Amino acid sequence: MPTPTTRRTAALLAAGALTVLPLLPASAHDELTAVSPEPGSVLTTAPEELELTFSGEVMDIGHQVLVTDSEGRSVTDGPLESEGNRIVQPLTGAGTDDETYRVVWRVVSGDGHPIEGTFTYDVGSGVEPTADPSAPAEDSAERAQGAADGASPGNVPLWLVAVAGGAVALAVLGLVSLVSSRRRKG
DSSP, X not given: OOOHHHHHHHHHHHHHHHHHGGGSXXXXXXXXXXXXXXXXXXXXXXXXXXXXEESSOOEEEEEEEEEEOTXXXXXXXXXOEEETTEEEEEBSOOOOSOEEEEEEEEEEOTTSOEEEEEEEEEETTOOOOOSOTHHHHHHHHHHHHHHHTTSSGGGSOXXXXXXXXXXXXXXXXXXXXHHXXXXXXX
């Protein structure tokens, strides 16, 4: 038969767990839901910006969007603009020359996990890439991974801090309860 101390300890642990559980993140990562211009699309003029829309709000760390032409030259023009679940990358001036553009993107999902992808779109008839297509992707992915891994302490996801704090609080409550019950017995 459980003692009053055991019941009290169990109640404290249950209350602590119920306090921490709502702070845990959802198990599903955010997903890319819309892109402009669309992957594989054929345009008459080069776009002035690239827009990525996600299923949830992405974290404001580690965003990387690299847009290159068929020779591997970057056509991005300025910093990314991030607003909620949208990221916009301004591009260099619009042109009508035949060209194939490659997009490599990486963001940190709302649950703290990085998500990434690549695609191409054409202007006019497009052009076969002459540069090594894997080089920009690997370089961009490495830079984004460094940011997503939390290179500085300020990049720790809030949910992780909450879970760690809840675990410490539960451990302290359990220890206090154990010490208290042993003092009563002794």
